[in-house]
Amino acid sequence: MTTATNTPDGTGTSGPAAAPAGTAPDGLLLPVPDEDGAPFWEYAARGELRIQACASESCGRLRFPPRPCCPHCGSFDGEWRRMSGRGRIWSYVRPHPPLLPAYAAQAPYNVILVELADAPRIRLAGNLVAAAGAPLNSVDPARLRIGAKVQVVFAEVGGTVVPRWLLERS
Amino acid sequence: MAAGLKDATAIAGIGQTAFARRLPQTEKELACRAVLAALDDAGIAPSEVDAFASYTMEETDEVEVAKAIGAGDVTFFSKVGYGGGGSCATVGHLAAAIATGQASVGVAWRSRKRGSGPRPWKNTAVQLPTPGQWTRPFGLLRPADEIGMLARRYMHEYGATRDHLFNVALACRNRANQNPAAMMYERPLTREMYMTARWISEPLCLFDNCLETDGALACVIVSAERARDCRQKPVYVHSVAQGLPAQHHGMVNYWNDDPLSGPAWTAARHLWKQADFGPDDVDVAQIYDAFTPLIPLSLEGYGFCGRGEGAAFTEGGTLEIGGRLPINTGGGGLSEAYVHGFNLINEGVKQLRGTSTAQVPDAATCLVTAGEGVPTSAILLRA
Ligand SMILES: [Zn+2]
Numbered sequence: 001m002t003t004a005t006n007t008p009d010g011t012g013t014s015g016p017a018a019a020p021a022g023t024a025p026d027g028l029l030l031p032v033p034d035e036d037g038a039p040f041w042e043y044a045a046r047g048e049l050r051i052q053a054c055a056s057e058s059c060g061r062l063r064f065p066p067r068p069c070c071p072h073c074g075s076f077d078g079e080w081r082r083m084s085g086r087g088r089i090w091s092y093v094r095p096h097p098p099l100l101p102a103y104a105a106q107a108p109y110n111v112i113l114v115e116l117a118d119a120p121r122i123r124l125a126g127n128l129v130a131a132a133g134a135p136l137n138s139v140d141p142a143r144l145r146i147g148a149k150v151q152v153v154f155a156e157v158g159g160t161v162v163p164r165w166l167l168e169r170s
Numbered sequence: 171m172a173a174g175l176k177d178a179t180a181i182a183g184i185g186q187t188a189f190a191r192r193l194p195q196t197e198k199e200l201a202c203r204a205v206l207a208a209l210d211d212a213g214i215a216p217s218e219v220d221a222f223a224s225y226t227m228e229e230t231d232e233v234e235v236a237k238a239i240g241a242g243d244v245t246f247f248s249k250v251g252y253g254g255g256g257s258c259a260t261v262g263h264l265a266a267a268i269a270t271g272q273a274s275v276g277v278a279w280r281s282r283k284r285g286s287g288p289r290p291w292k293n294t295a296v297q298l299p300t301p302g303q304w305t306r307p308f309g310l311l312r313p314a315d316e317i318g319m320l321a322r323r324y325m326h327e328y329g330a331t332r333d334h335l336f337n338v339a340l341a342c343r344n345r346a347n348q349n350p351a352a353m354m355y356e357r358p359l360t361r362e363m364y365m366t367a368r369w370i371s372e373p374l375c376l377f378d379n380c381l382e383t384d385g386a387l388a389c390v391i392v393s394a395e396r397a398r399d400c401r402q403k404p405v406y407v408h409s410v411a412q413g414l415p416a417q418h419h420g421m422v423n424y425w426n427d428d429p430l431s432g433p434a435w436t437a438a439r440h441l442w443k444q445a446d447f448g449p450d451d452v453d454v455a456q457i458y459d460a461f462t463p464l465i466p467l468s469l470e471g472y473g474f475c476g477r478g479e480g481a482a483f484t485e486g487g488t489l490e491i492g493g494r495l496p497i498n499t500g501g502g503g504l505s506e507a508y509v510h511g512f513n514l515i516n517e518g519v520k521q522l523r524g525t526s527t528a529q530v531p532d533a534a535t536c537l538v539t540a541g542e543g544v545p546t547s548a549i550l551l552r553a
Binding site for chain 2: 029031032034064091092093094095096103108111113123124126146157
């Protein structure tokens with residue numbers, strides 16, 4: 001076993017203030033993309049909600065989570081198709097502690113599953129918020145309802161852009 | 171049917187340690203104690219063991235168990251993935267190995283210090299890659315959150331209520347109150363306690379969640395012929411199945427046509443196809459209960475009622491002793507011990523031996539299931 005710590009305080013070269021890998025400074029978990037999923041987050045950083053699709057002309061079906069080939073036709077040709085960003089709440093939970101500290105601090109908060117208007121079988125997990133950068137507990141829980149229409153927005157968390165969801169004005 | 175598994179093997183011995191929030195022994199010692207107890211129950215010497223099966227999450231390797239208990243030359247060993255989904259498959263793999271002549275005495279086991287040890291969901295380092303990137307950053311952190319999402323939708327679609335989930339929690343607790351080995355032996359549950367309990371992840375409260383337990387269990391599988399010469403009454407492995415449905419995603423099963431028809435449906439089709447009897451003939455069931463909503467979902471999947479009828483099935487004491495389908499008669503994961511479902515296997519054996527602390531009169535058939543909501547497995551036992 002090697003000694004990795006060279007600094008006097010024993011915290012190593014990354015410094016005592018650095019958040020663990022995959023974690024924002026406030027402790028929220030950041031997405032750690034794999035090779036298949038990386039484009040989703042790259043498009044999100046540009047404010048676009050895109051879903052992987054088969055690029056075969058005779059098939060062209062959407063799939064999620066991303067994977068190397070199409071489960072319907074076997075094609076390895078893929079593309080990322082832009083979604084309208086509209087959807088409906090398919091289900092939701094309100095987690096209470098015990099939770100990781102950064103989440104416990106906002107608990108109870110909501111987590112919703114959004115059925116995409118453009119692809120109803122694809123249900124993205126996310127949070128219903130009052131505004132793009134608002135906390136995970138910023139919407140009155142009385143407004144959480146299965147079937148409610150929502151619209152995607154994008155928020156920056158610790159340098160990474162993630163989708164969030166707003167209730168659509170009706 | 172080709173060289174079948176049906177009744178070709180039997181469970182000849184069962185063993186367990188104490189169950190508690192904290193036990194002083196290591197997981198390895200607990201594993202050895204449970205395995206030796208099961209062999210002693212069967213009257214089979216450890217040196218005769220030539221096959222092992224456990225879970226991929228099991229921390230004690232078969233190498234350690236084999237050398238500690240004094241096993242002989244081992245010719246079959248297998249580990250099954252997906253946490254509690256693998257419980258019944260450990261028995262299934264050994265039954266297949268023994269029925270096909272790969273081995274003669276198999277030991278399945280699970281040892282876990284989930285009571286005093288770490289909670290797996292707190293490990294942010296290993297769980298963030300796929301599919302964690304699609305759920306965990308949004309605060310869907312624990313199995314209770316992931317299953318809570320499906321539970322909320324199930325309640326919405328089929329009119330299931332918290333009272334239905336309470337029926338499940340109560341049936342398990344009532345059986346635990348009859349079982350001195352159960353962690354909740356002296357802790358009755360009332361509807362008021364349930365309805366006022368703290369939330370874990372709405373719509374799931376504390377009593378919708380399984381216990382956190384230190385403990386270990388094991389069982390011994392041999393050929394049916396050998397079992398008839400063993401110390402205990404044989405409990406035959408009548409049918410076994412694993413289930414990984416098309417386009418299934420594990421506990422975050424959110425991205426297919428029908429998230430509410432889980433692995434139970436796939437395992438059940440195969441299980442019943444190989445069996446001489448059907449759901450109507452099952453006397454008692456041990457249904458994996460890490461969370462109460464898994465019971466109505468499993469009741470539907472294994473064919474005890476129709477789609478969407480699982481919640482209503484729990485009404486009127488159906489799951490209690492004397493009801494149509496007594497379940498989890500040792501208390502289950504909710505009220506006896508949560509050891510990734512292995513206590514459900516051993517309880518199934520006790521029922522068919524006639525030695526359960528909540529004995530179903532003349533029980534001759536028992537369904538045991540593994541974790542629903544993850545790639546799963548199930549076994550049908552018969553006396
Ligand atoms: Zn295709």
